[in-house]
Amino acid sequence: xxxxxxxxxxxxxxxxxxxxxxxxxxxxxxxxxxxxxxxxxxxxxxxxxxxxxxxxxxxxxxxxxxxxxxxxxxxxxxxxxxxxxxxxxxxxxxxxxxxxxxxxxxxxxxxxxxxxxxxxxxxxxxxxxxxxxxxxxxxxxxxxxxxxxxxxxxxxxxxxxxxxxxxxxxxxxxxxxxxxxxxxxxxxxxxxxxxxxxxxxxxxxxxxxxxxxxxxxxxxxxxxxxxxxxxxxxxxxxxxxxxxxxxxxxxxxxxxxxxxxxxxxxxxxxxxxxxxxxxxxxxxxxxxxxxxxxxxxxxxxxxxxxxxxxxxxxxxxxxxxxxxxxxxxxxxxxxxxxxxxxxxxxxxxxxxxxxxxxxxxxxxxxxxxxxxxxxxxxxxxxxxxxxxxxxxxxxxxxxxxxxxxxxxxxxxxxxxxxxxxxxxxxxxxxxxxxxxxxxxxxxxxxxxxxxxxxxxxxxxxxxxxxxxxxxxxxxxxxxxxxxxxxxxxxxxxxxxxxxxxx
Amino acid sequence: xxxxxxxxxxxxxxxxxxxxxxxxxxxxxxxxxxxxxxxxxxxxxxxxxxxxxxxxxxxxxxxxxxxxxxxxxxxxxxxxxxxxxxxxxxxxxxxxxxxxxxxxxxxxxxxxxxxxxxxxxxxxxxxxxxxxxxxxxxxxxxxxxxxxxxxxxxxxxxxxxxxxxxxxxxxxxxx
Numbered sequence: 001x002x003x004x005x006x007x008x009x010x011x012x013x014x015x016x017x018x019x020x021x022x023x024x025x026x027x028x029x030x031x032x033x034x035x036x037x038x039x040x041x042x043x044x045x046x047x048x049x050x051x052x053x054x055x056x057x058x059x060x061x062x063x064x065x066x067x068x069x070x071x072x073x074x075x076x077x078x079x080x081x082x083x084x085x086x087x088x089x090x091x092x093x094x095x096x097x098x099x100x101x102x103x104x105x106x107x108x109x110x111x112x113x114x115x116x117x118x119x120x121x122x123x124x125x126x127x128x129x130x131x132x133x134x135x136x137x138x139x140x141x142x143x144x145x146x147x148x149x150x151x152x153x154x155x156x157x158x159x160x161x162x163x164x165x166x167x168x169x170x171x172x173x174x175x176x177x178x179x180x181x182x183x184x185x186x187x188x189x190x191x192x193x194x195x196x197x198x199x200x201x202x203x204x205x206x207x208x209x210x211x212x213x214x215x216x217x218x219x220x221x222x223x224x225x226x227x228x229x230x231x232x233x234x235x236x237x238x239x240x241x242x243x244x245x246x247x248x249x250x251x252x253x254x255x256x257x258x259x260x261x262x263x264x265x266x267x268x269x270x271x272x273x274x275x276x277x278x279x280x281x282x283x284x285x286x287x288x289x290x291x292x293x294x295x296x297x298x299x300x301x302x303x304x305x306x307x308x309x310x311x312x313x314x315x316x317x318x319x320x321x322x323x324x325x326x327x328x329x330x331x332x333x334x335x336x337x338x339x340x341x342x343x344x345x346x347x348x349x350x351x352x353x354x355x356x357x358x359x360x361x362x363x364x365x366x367x368x369x370x371x372x373x374x375x376x377x378x379x380x381x382x383x384x385x386x387x388x389x390x391x392x393x394x395x396x397x398x399x400x401x402x403x404x405x406x407x408x409x410x411x412x413x414x415x416x417x418x419x420x421x422x423x424x425x426x427x428x429x430x431x432x433x434x435x436x437x438x439x440x441x442x443x444x445x446x447x448x449x450x451x452x453x454x455x456x457x458x459x460x461x462x463x464x465x466x467x468x469x470x471x472x473x474x475x476x477x478x479x480x481x482x483x484x485x486x487x488x489x490x491x492x493x494x495x496x497x498x499x500x501x502x
Numbered sequence: 503x504x505x506x507x508x509x510x511x512x513x514x515x516x517x518x519x520x521x522x523x524x525x526x527x528x529x530x531x532x533x534x535x536x537x538x539x540x541x542x543x544x545x546x547x548x549x550x551x552x553x554x555x556x557x558x559x560x561x562x563x564x565x566x567x568x569x570x571x572x573x574x575x576x577x578x579x580x581x582x583x584x585x586x587x588x589x590x591x592x593x594x595x596x597x598x599x600x601x602x603x604x605x606x607x608x609x610x611x612x613x614x615x616x617x618x619x620x621x622x623x624x625x626x627x628x629x630x631x632x633x634x635x636x637x638x639x640x641x642x643x644x645x646x647x648x649x650x651x652x653x654x655x656x657x658x659x660x661x662x663x664x665x666x667x668x669x670x671x672x673x674x675x676x677x
Contacts, residue, residue, distance in 0.1 A: 048663065051663055162583075162586075164579050164582050164583050164586060165583065167579050168538065168576055168579045168580065168583070171572050171575050171576045171579065172576065174572050175545065175569060175572045175573065175576070178568060178569045178572070182565035184562050184563075184565075185555045185556070185562070185564070185565045186556070187552055187553050187554075187555055187565040188552075188553065189549075189552060189565055189566075189569060190548060190569075213609070216605070216609075217602055217605060217606060217609075220599070220601050220602045220605040220636065221596075221598065221599050221601075221602045223599075223601060223636055223637065384633075384638065385636070386632075386633040386636045386637065386638035386644075387633060387638075387644075387647050387651075389632070389636075390628060390629045390632040390633060390651075391629075391651055393609065393612075393628070393632070394625050394628065394629060394651065394652060394655055395655065397612070397613065397616070397625075398621075398655055398659055398665075398667075401665070401667070402659060402663065402665045405665060405666060407613075407616065407617060407668060410613055410616065411613060414609055414610065414613050417609070418606055418609075421602075421606075425595065425598070426530060426531075426534055427593075444568045447563075447568065448562050448563050448568075451562070451563060452562055
């Protein structure tokens, strides 16, 4: 409670309020703009925040994350193109509703569901993160190693075309993290004689390149795409009847979204997809899904915003990113010299509570902005792409340069931008590379420390119960989906007519 | 080996391409897997050239061990990717449009010019050239944008955030 109150007093500062407002408005805008996601926006914004106080910097990014996740729904409903990936499921029913002339009703449902999902998850975050951090106090190097490996294994099931490609991406990220001077032996690795590389490849230019540069090239390949816009109308608050219809869906989606969010690496996109399927499964009017069912909007929208708070739980409590955007936020914490984990909760509770409260405020604020101004905000999609994307790239260049004032960082950003475009073309997503890069150092250092503790006896890993739990979860993360599909296929075959089993 | 893959592939309806196509054409994922394997080989080769560890620090894992471990994991995953490519249907991909290739070239030129012309001049040129390349024909508006936006960003970063940008080789020569 004391932490909460001191966090609240930090937030009540006019500067902090301004920061949260900027983050929220900015978040809604980038969420709306197709191609610009909160992940890219946080990566682009990160270099700007280096000179800010850590609490203000992280609050800004967190507010942007919450609002950006919501903003995607506005474009999903009005132009059938999710403004951000987590809103992809929202378009399935949102756009048909807009076509029927019910854009205002659809936007109202999306706004309220997003807000409820977001607030629920932040409340869970406030309770769960300190508890999880307390558990993590008992973690030694072997536990952290197992946890980081578990986090990376979850990449197998994040959204994307191929589990194997996601895992390759994650491992590639870990490999990039080994560039520079080896921590324990001071031997230079993969520096190719460049003095700038002795400190390693910084993740900020890599993030900006993979998310910003690659997206610009992707956009250049779709210049002939013309969006059909449905005229934005005033947003309508859901009627009592509508709300009664969706409240069960929202409640379930809050739970699904928060849970999926807490799982390492799994963010709003997966949460929204699962929540959409669940909303459909529980609905009495399944045939209405895809034609404009309000549950089809409420489900994914509550879930993707619920995933924001959820994803912050492992990020802050354990230092393991819960989603792509929280990987960037984790990077921001590290840039500010803060290592998330139990010690952060012990040493800086007021800062963490300030971040939690900032997220709560952002959720309420975007609801207000959405209800009053969605129509106005939607107009940002009229900004010509021919001016928007050069601006993004200019910021990408300046942002990657600004951090260490090194042109090599700009080249790294550019190389990863081009690489990201090529990889995306062949169904590799950028998020696993970032996860690997962020977690790589932790994986290597904890592995080395563990083996020193165990005197190079690998088997001693299996004498620690928490490590065993994480290893089991890792195996489930890697093979769970495949085994599950096989079992499901087997069951379905057995229940087919003509089968001799029941 | 090639006799086995059709049996795996035929389990899923419609996923098996014609036999001839499968045996002669290299699939994208197979090519990617092969490129990754070559990449891994290069990485492992580089790790053999790491400096020797000072004896005082040689207690723990040698510095090349961890990158090698990760490389081997990547290689195993690449082999799985190649195997999967044999049994999965290949996605049709559009050719990369010329404008994307030109955009990539422009990005590279922009970063080269940063060092030559200085940040502001390079930004202005880039902000004019990219919209034109992307089909923007409102030249006056483009010019206005190409001057105001870079100027705003430059002033924000150099003034407020105190970033010292590269001044460029050419302005220094003439200045």
